[in-house]
Amino acid sequence: xxKAIHLFDDPKITQNLRPISYIRSLAEHWMGLSKxxxxxxxxxxTKVTWGAADQQPNALNxxxxxxxxxxxxQELQNLPEKTSLTFEGQLIAFRGIGxxxxxxxxxxxxxxxxxxxxxxxxxxxxxxxxxxxxxxxxFDQDQLKEKGNILIHPENCFIDxxxxxxxxxxxxxxxxxxxxxxxxxxxxxxxxxxxxxxDHSVTNLGSKIRPYTTIAPxxxxxxxxxxxxxYPYSNKGHDGYAGSSIIGSFCNWGAMTCTSxxxxxxxxxxxxxxxxxxxxxxxTKSLGVIMGDFVTTGxxxxxxxxxxxxxxxxxxGIQFLPKFIPSLTWGEYPKVxxxxxxxxxxxAIKWAKAKNQELPENSAELIEQIWKEExxxxx
Numbered sequence: 238x239x240k241a242i243h244l245f246d247d248p249k250i251t252q253n254l255r256p257i258s259y260i261r262s263l264a265e266h267w268m269g270l271s272k273x274x275x276x277x278x279x280x281x282x283t284k285v286t287w288g289a290a291d292q293q294p295n296a297l298n299x300x301x302x303x304x305x306x307x308x309x310x311q312e313l314q315n316l317p318e319k320t321s322l323t324f325e326g327q328l329i330a331f332r333g334i335g336x337x338x339x340x341x342x343x344x345x346x347x348x349x350x351x352x353x354x355x356x357x358x359x360x361x362x363x364x365x366x367x368x369x370x371x372x373x374x375x376f377d378q379d380q381l382k383e384k385g386n387i388l389i390h391p392e393n394c395f396i397d398x399x400x401x402x403x404x405x406x407x408x409x410x411x412x413x414x415x416x417x418x419x420x421x422x423x424x425x426x427x428x429x430x431x432x433x434x435x436d437h438s439v440t441n442l443g444s445k446i447r448p449y450t451t452i453a454p455x456x457x458x459x460x461x462x463x464x465x466x467x468y469p470y471s472n473k474g475h476d477g478y479a480g481s482s483i484i485g486s487f488c489n490w491g492a493m494t495c496t497s498x499x500x501x502x503x504x505x506x507x508x509x510x511x512x513x514x515x516x517x518x519x520x521t522k523s524l525g526v527i528m529g530d531f532v533t534t535g536x537x538x539x540x541x542x543x544x545x546x547x548x549x550x551x552x553x554g555i556q557f558l559p560k561f562i563p564s565l566t567w568g569e570y571p572k573v574x575x576x577x578x579x580x581x582x583x584x585a586i587k588w589a590k591a592k593n594q595e596l597p598e599n600s601a602e603l604i605e606q607i608w609k610e611e612x613x614x615x616x
Contacts, residue, residue, distance in 0.1 A: 244274055244287040244301035247328065250354045255511035256529030256547040256564060257356075257468075257485050259607055262287045263301030267453050267468055268359060269366030270415060270433055273301060280305035299330040300352060304362070308348035322346050327354075356483055356508065357521045363466055364449035367431035371395055371413035385424075393430060402426075405440075412448055441474050455592055464498075464523065468530075470592040482525035487588045491536040491553065498525035498542055506543040509561040514614055516560075519543070529564065531585045548607055549581040563614050564607045578604055 244264035251258045257266070264274035264287035271279075277299070278285045287301055297313060313330055316322055321331040324346040331337045353359050376396045381388060385404035388394060393409035396402070396416045404424035407414050412431030416422065420434050425443040432450045434440065441459030446452070449464040456467050460476040471488040473479060479490075480498035499522060500506060506524040510517040526540040535553025546552070547564030554570035567576035582601050589596050597603075 240284070241296065242277055242281060242283050242285045243296055243298050244277060244285060244303075245289060245298050246287075247300050247302065249512065250300070250302050250352075252512040253354050253510070254356070256545065256607075257483060257527065259548050259564075260486075260530055260603065266302070266353070266359065267451060267466055268304075268353075268363045269370040269451065270435065271370075273304070277305050280307075281310060296334070297330065297332050300328060302354060303329055303350055303352040304366075306348060306351065309346070309350050312346060312348045316344070317342065320344060324350050327352070355519070356527050357519050357524060359466060359483060360449070360464060360481060360521075360524075363451055364431070364464065367415075367433060367449060367451065368412055371415045371431065371433065373413065397436075417454070465525070470589075470594060480525045481521075481523040482527070484526075484528045485530035485532065485548070487530055487585065487592065488528055488532045489534070489588065491534045491538060493536055494534045494538040494540075496525035496540045496542075496544070497557075498523050500542050508543040509545040511545075511614075531581070531588060533584075533588075535569065547611065549576055549585065549604060551576060551584065561614075563611050565604070565611075578608070 246263050250263060265272050274285045274287050316332045319333045320342040321337040322329045322344050329346055329350050353362055372395060373393055374395045378388065378391055381402055384402060386402050387406045390409040393413045394407060397418045399418050400416045400420040402422040405422045405426040407428045409430040414428055414430040415433035417434060417436040419437045421439040423440055423442050426440045428446040429448050431448055432446050434452045436454040438452050438454060438456040440446065444459045445461040447463035450462050452458055452467045453469040455470045457472045457474045458467065459474045461478045463480045465479050465482045467484045468486040470486045471484050473490040475492035477493045477495045479496050482496050503522055505522050506519050507516040508519055508524060524543050526544045526546060528546045529548035531548055532546055532550045538553050539557050541557045541560055544560045546562045549564055550562060550566045552562060552566055558570050565576040565581055566573050568574055581604055585600065586596055
């Protein structure tokens with residue numbers, strides 16, 4: 238399609254997606270079976286970069302939260318120089334050096350581009366993409382049955398030959414199931430499609446993975462999970478419920494940590510919005526916890542419907558926690574305090590090391606930036 242595509246961060250959308258947008262660009266969010274930039278690379282067979290707007294001549298810049306489609310790709314191929322593509326008032330893409338200015342042309346997209354700008358968009362699109370992206374493969378059903386597995390509608394499953402499944406039930410009657418490379422599905426696991434357990438992840442004994450769930454690579458999960466996205470390198474290894482939630486990377490849930498995802502009065506959910514520093518009304522009646530990166534919880538921690546937890550928190554409580562918990566919060570509610578920078582950094586390094594990862598060199602500066610950015614949110 239192009240020599241290069243650059244997926245840039247829209248500042249407003251990035252702010253809307255705090256706290257899960259602190260350490261990742263829009264193009265690095267997970268949905269379906271992959272990150273956004275991986276979807277563009279696969280759809281266009283083109284080198285894809287992401288981050289700030291590109292300054293290269295003839296660069297095609299696309300908002301990092303836009304999903305590729307054949308109609309949009311065709312439209313972008315014909316986009317002239319110094320021209321912006323918009324849809325319903327939202328900038329979708331532009332071609333040219335720098336950023337769009339008043340002397341540029343503007344074209345309204347006819348391709349009905351799909352993009353996410355809020356948490357609930359991620360969950361809705363994840364559900365749609367699981368059905369779309371999972372392509373069944375041929376695998377040795379007899380070998381799986383010998384290991385005590387039961388497969389309902391195996392023709393709707395993708396199971397990588399390196400995956401290890403024992404004594405589990407996969408029900409793909411209502412949607413496809415994807416089991417990635419070197420995944421370990423332990424005894425008693427129940428999976429209802431559509432769902433995806435991606436490379437090197439583990440389900441613990443008796444796990445219940447319900448529909449519309451993506452478990453990204455290198456996670457360890459247990460208990461009951463429904464309609465949720467777990468970003469890479471996070472653990473929810475014990476009993477407890479996670480519903481309609483988005484969990485960042487390097488999080489660890491203590492045993493029996495639970496979320497509520499539906500209000501008792503069945504009204505739509507309100508959720509804290511970083512862009513306004515106020516709760517906003519969503520368009521959904523089902524939304525659990527939105528959790529940033531490097532968050533650990535104590536045993537039996539309970540999150541109310543529509544809770545937002547920032548980055549680098551170590552929290553617990555025997556009652557429902559507040560519906561907004563700022564980044565760098567430490568302790569057992571209601572007695573919490575600031576999570577000191579050096580301790581937060583040291584803890585993040587330990588969790589990354591536990592997953593055989595290393596933190597970026599600028600991690601200390603990023604933690605300080607997060608603290609300063611949320612200064613006005615603490616009271």
